[in-house]
Amino acid sequence: GLVYPVFGAWAWSGWHGGQGWLAGIGFIDFAGSTVVHAIGGWCALAALLIVRPRMGRYGRDGSVRPIPGHNMSSATLGAFILWLGWFGFNGGSVALASNGDGALLGKVLVNTHMGGAGGALGAVLAAMVYRSKILLTVCLNGAVGGLVSVTAGCHLMSPGFALLTGVIAGFLVSVTEALLVTRKIDDVVGAVS
Numbered sequence: 001g002l003v004y005p006v007f008g009a010w011a012w013s014g015w016h017g018g019q020g021w022l023a024g025i026g027f028i029d030f031a032g033s034t035v036v037h038a039i040g041g042w043c044a045l046a047a048l049l050i051v052r053p054r055m056g057r058y059g060r061d062g063s064v065r066p067i068p069g070h071n072m073s074s075a076t077l078g079a080f081i082l083w084l085g086w087f088g089f090n091g092g093s094v095a096l097a098s099n100g101d102g103a104l105l106g107k108v109l110v111n112t113h114m115g116g117a118g119g120a121l122g123a124v125l126a127a128m129v130y131r132s133k134i135l136l137t138v139c140l141n142g143a144v145g146g147l148v149s150v151t152a153g154c155h156l157m158s159p160g161f162a163l164l165t166g167v168i169a170g171f172l173v174s175v176t177e178a179l180l181v182t183r184k185i186d187d188v189v190g191a192v193s
Contacts, residue, residue: 004039011035030108031093033152044191053186064181067188072136079140083116086147090154104155111154111162112147118166119146125167126174141177141190142170 010020011029020027029035057065069075090112094105123142127134146166154162176193180186187193 003043004035007039008035028156029152030155031090031151033148033150037148037151041192044187045185048185048187048192053184054188057186058184062184069137075137075140079143082144083147086112086116086151090151094155108154110159111150111157114159114162115146115150115154115166115169116143117146118163118168119143119149119170119173120166121163122146122167122170122172123174124170126171130174130178137190138174138177141193142173144190145169145173145193 008020010022011027012020012023012035054067057067059065087109090108091105094108120139120143123138123145124134126142127138146169149165149169150157150162153165157165173190173193177187177190180192185192
């Protein structure tokens with residue numbers, strides 16, 4: 001409630017309708033990649049540091065005890081609902097930014113989809129590079145990471161770059177999740193990464 005309005009004003013518009021100071025120096029965040037999602041991730045990290053891991057997640061010897069999700073069907077449905085909602089999220093920003101430019105809307109929607117698909121692919125690539133199991137939850141988190149990654153510049157990039165951006169983000173989501181585990185930070189749903 002305190003951080004989001006301040007950063008939103010910095011990135012999108014000033015306090016009295018003017019341009020925010022970050023936007024004034026060239027910062028671009030079309031639909032909220034940093035203003036919404038990065039701020040949410042940092043707040044989630046702060047909360048996790050305060051709340052501490054779930055009981056039983058880490059052994060006394062420092063070993064990691066996996067606690068898998070209990071309903072992969074619901075997790076998958078949730079990720080797909082998020083993906084579908086992202087079209088409204090990014091597409092709605094076109095309506096606000098360009099008075100309904102149809103060509104821009106099509107570009108934004110294609111790039112949104114390419115980012116999500118690239119994110120899932122990047123997560124699979126990370127699992128292959130690190131020789132770990134390719135898990136459904138990893139793919140789903142990679143897809144959401146890809147969607148987040150293209151949200152800032154989906155109106156500017158080509159579909160190829162949207163795919164590449166998603167692949168990099170999906171890879172980084174997997175690496176970050178592993179890093180959090182080594183730091184004994186228990187991010188149950190992958191919100192930070």
